[in-house]
Amino acid sequence: MKFTAQQIAGILEGDVVGNPDIEVSKLAKIEEGFEGALTFLANPKYTSHIYSTNASVTIVNKTFKPEHNLKTTLIKVDDAYLAFSKILEYYNSVKLNKVGIEQPSFISDSAKYGDNVHIGAFSYIGSNVILGDNVKVFPNAYIGDNTVIDDNTIVFSGAKIYSETIIGKNCIINSGVIIGADGFGFAPSEDGSYKKIPQIGNVIIEDFVDVGAATTIDRATLGSTIIRAGVKLDNQIQIAHNVEIGRNTVIAAQTGIAGSTKIGENCQIGGQVGIAGHISIGNNVKIQAQSGIGRNVKDDEVLQGSPAIKLSDYNKAYVHFKNLPNIVKNINDLEKINGNS
Numbered sequence: 001m002k003f004t005a006q007q008i009a010g011i012l013e014g015d016v017v018g019n020p021d022i023e024v025s026k027l028a029k030i031e032e033g034f035e036g037a038l039t040f041l042a043n044p045k046y047t048s049h050i051y052s053t054n055a056s057v058t059i060v061n062k063t064f065k066p067e068h069n070l071k072t073t074l075i076k077v078d079d080a081y082l083a084f085s086k087i088l089e090y091y092n093s094v095k096l097n098k099v100g101i102e103q104p105s106f107i108s109d110s111a112k113y114g115d116n117v118h119i120g121a122f123s124y125i126g127s128n129v130i131l132g133d134n135v136k137v138f139p140n141a142y143i144g145d146n147t148v149i150d151d152n153t154i155v156f157s158g159a160k161i162y163s164e165t166i167i168g169k170n171c172i173i174n175s176g177v178i179i180g181a182d183g184f185g186f187a188p189s190e191d192g193s194y195k196k197i198p199q200i201g202n203v204i205i206e207d208f209v210d211v212g213a214a215t216t217i218d219r220a221t222l223g224s225t226i227i228r229a230g231v232k233l234d235n236q237i238q239i240a241h242n243v244e245i246g247r248n249t250v251i252a253a254q255t256g257i258a259g260s261t262k263i264g265e266n267c268q269i270g271g272q273v274g275i276a277g278h279i280s281i282g283n284n285v286k287i288q289a290q291s292g293i294g295r296n297v298k299d300d301e302v303l304q305g306s307p308a309i310k311l312s313d314y315n316k317a318y319v320h321f322k323n324l325p326n327i328v329k330n331i332n333d334l335e336k337i338n339g340n341s
Contacts, residue, residue, distance in 0.1 A: 001025065001094060002023045002024065002025045003023065003024055003025075003038075004020065004021050004022065004023050004024075005018065005019065005020050005021070005022050005024070005056075005057045005073050005075060006020035006021065008024070008038065008057065008059075008075055008087065009075045011086070011087070011090060012059070012075060012077050012083045012086060012087070013077070014059070014075040014076055014077040014083065015062075015075070015076045015077075016073065016074070016075055016076075017073065017074040017075075017076060018057075018070075018072070018073030018074055019073050020073075022056050022057060022073050023036065023056070024036055024037060024038040024055075024056050024057050026038070027039070027087070027088070027091060028055055030046055030049045030050060030053050030055065030058065031046065031049045031053070033049075033053035033054050033055025033058075033072070034054050034055065035054055035055075035056055036056055037054075037055045037056060037057075038055065038056070038057045038058075038059070038087065039053060039055040039057075039058050039059070039072075040058060040059040040060070040080045040081070040083070040084035041058055041059070041060045041061075041064065041080060042061070042079075042080040042081035042084070050066070050070065050072065051066075051068045051069075051070065053071070053072055054071070054072075055072050056072065056073060057072060057073045057074075057075060058072045058073070058074055058075070059074075059075045059077060059080045059083050059084050059087070060074050060075070060076055060077075060080050061076070061077065061078070061079065061080045062076045062077065062078060064076065096136060096154060098118040098120075098136060099116050099117070099118050100118060100119075101117075101118075101119045102119065102120050102121040102123075102139070103121065104121060104122060105119050105120065105121055105122060105123045105124070105125070106123070106124045106125065107119065107125040108125060108126055108127045108128070108129065108145075110127045110128050110129075111125045111126070111127065111128065111129040111130070111131070112129070112130050112131070113125075113129075113130070113131035113132075113135065114131060114132045114133035114134070114135070114151070115133045115134070116133060116134045117131050117133070117134065117135045117136070117137070118135075118136045118137065118138075119137045120137060120138040120139035120140070120141065120157065121139045121140075122139050122140045123137050123138075123139060123140065123141045123142070123143070124141075124142045124143065125137070125143045126143055126144045126145040126146075126147065126163065127145040127146070128145055128146045129143050129144075129145065129146070129147050129148075129149075130147075130148045130149070131143075131149050132149060132150040132151035132152070132153070132169070133151045133152070134151055134152045135149050135150075135151065135152070135153050135154075135155070136153075136154045136155065137155045138154075138155065138156050138157040139157050140157050140158050141155050141156070141157060141158065141159050141160070141161075142159070142160045142161065143155070143161050144161055144162045144163035144164070144165065144180065145163040145164075146163050146164050147161055147162075147163060147164065147165045147166070147167070148165075148166045148167065149161075149167045149171075150167065150168045150169040150171075150207070151169045151170070152169055152170045153167055153168070153169060153170060153171040153172070153173070154171070154172050154173065155173045156172075156173060156174050156175045156177075157175050158175045158176050159173045159174070159175060159176065159177045159178075159179075160177070160178045160179070160181075161173070161177075161179045161180060162178075162179060162180025162181060162203075162219065163180065163202075164180065164202035164203075164219070165179050165180045165202055165203045165204075165205070165219075166202065166203070166204045166205065167179075167205045167209075168205060168206045168207035168208070168209065168229070169207045169208070170207055170208045171205060171207065171208065171209045171210070171211070172209075172210045172211065173211050174210075174211060174212055174213040174215075174235075175213050175214075176213045176214040177211050177212075177213065177214065177215050177216070177217075178215075178216045178217070179203050179205070179211070179216075179217045180202065180203045180217070180218075180219045181216060181218055181219065182199040182218065182219060182241075183199045183201075183218040183219060183220065183221055183225075183240055183241025183242070183259060184218070184240060184241070184259065185197035185198075185199055185221050185241065185259075197221060198221075199218070199219050199220065199221050199241060200221070200222065201219050201220025201221055201222050201223050201224055201225065201241070201242070202219050202220060202224050202225075203217050203218075203219050203220070203224065203225045203226075203227075204224045204225070204226045204227070205217075205226075205227045206226075206227065206228050206229040206230075206231075206247075207229045207230075208229055208230050209227050209229065209230065209231045209232070209233070210231075210232045210233060211227075211233045212233050212234045212235035212236070212237065212253070213235045213236070214235055214236045215233050215234070215235060215236060215237040215238075215239070216237075216238050216239065217239045218239065218240050218241045218243075218259075219241060220241050220242045221241050221242060221259075222242075223242060224242075225239065225240075225241055225242055225243050225244070226243075226244045226245070227239075227245050228244070228245060228246050228247040228248075228249075228265070229247050229248075230247050230248040231245050231246075231247070231248065231249050231250070231251075232249075232250040232251070233250075233251050234251060234252045234253040234255075234271070235253045236253050236254050237251055237253065237254070237255050237256070237257075238255075238256040238257065239257050240256075240257060240258050240259040240260075240261075240277065241259045241260070242259055242260040243257050243258075243259065243260065243261050243262070243263070244261075244262045244263065245257075245263045246262075246263055246264040246265035246266070246267065246283065247265045247266070248265055248266050249263055249264070249265060249266060249267040249268075249269070250267075250268055250269070251267075251269040251273075252269065252270050252271035252273075252289065253271045253272075254271050254272045255269055255270075255271065255272065255273040255274070255275070256273075256274050256275065257275045258275060258276050258277030258278075259277040259278070260277055260278045261275055261276070261277055261278065261279050261280070261281070262279075262280045262281065263275075263281045263285075264280075264281055264282045264283035264284070264285065264299070265283045265284070266283055266284050267281060267283070267284065267285045267286070267287070268285075268286045268287070269285075269286075269287045270287060270288050270289030270290070270291070271289045271290070272289055272290045273287050273289065273290065273291050273292070273293065274291075274292045274293065274306070275293045276292075276293060276294040276295075279293070279294070279295060279296050279297075280296050280297070281293070281296070281297040282297055282298050282299035282300070282301070283299045283300070284299055284300045285297050285299070285300065285301050285302075285303070286301075286302045286303070286311075287302075287303050287304075287308065288302075288303065288304035288305075288311065290306065291303055291304050291305055291306055291308040292305070292306030292307050292308055293307075293308050294307050294308075295307075
């Protein structure tokens, strides 16, 4: 799809400097710009590239004043970075705005769906499923029985959503995600074997949640595993049964959260963090990458290490740890002096 500089300026409420009729159909970095591409300049470190870029149109701040001749048409806005983000969002919505049901696909006779839905080829929509308006289900997705997916949510190719799952509005479920698989529940027997405990709960995901590729969210043993509104989950995260994650918490890749742990609101959790089960983590907590959390955490704590301690204590301890060989040598030297005295 092609847009003129003038059309883009209309979307961004900006001013065109150059050819208003020049067309673009692609997005590019300013240093990699090419004819027909739209780019932006927000960071002053990249200013030199605007004089050499081959991008047809460049979004800049209104304060930008060129010092040399330009080949690119400018769109001047109050904030070039935010404006380009708006264009990215608009571009993505246009690209993903598919409507209709592709064949072959299976849709149960008892399933219901709203207006402007898209169901891609080879998808499976189970019994009593409810899909809201503008829901997009891309090819090879599986939506299990009695699942509810609310308006404007996108389920990308290959995602598997087990039965009884509830997903809110404006969510993004990326490829390879598995929601509602059995939690890791087994009871040890006297003979050393393990007996499986049926997992009969479900998963509830509230509005504006992003779930990254290949992330897994297990159904509850009883009750619900709950992901509250605004949570952002990176790729390859494991969330166990009966976990609850508070509003607007963000979690980076390869983090694992064991069963029945409660995480508060507005937390920031780094990559490869391990969190034990049956504990509570407060609001506004920050956990550095590769930390191990095995205890309850109060509001506003900042943690690092395994087992995790306060970040300030960790940094002080690490200074000594780096100097440990010299410290040991000094102690040995002192012992030798004392022994010879």
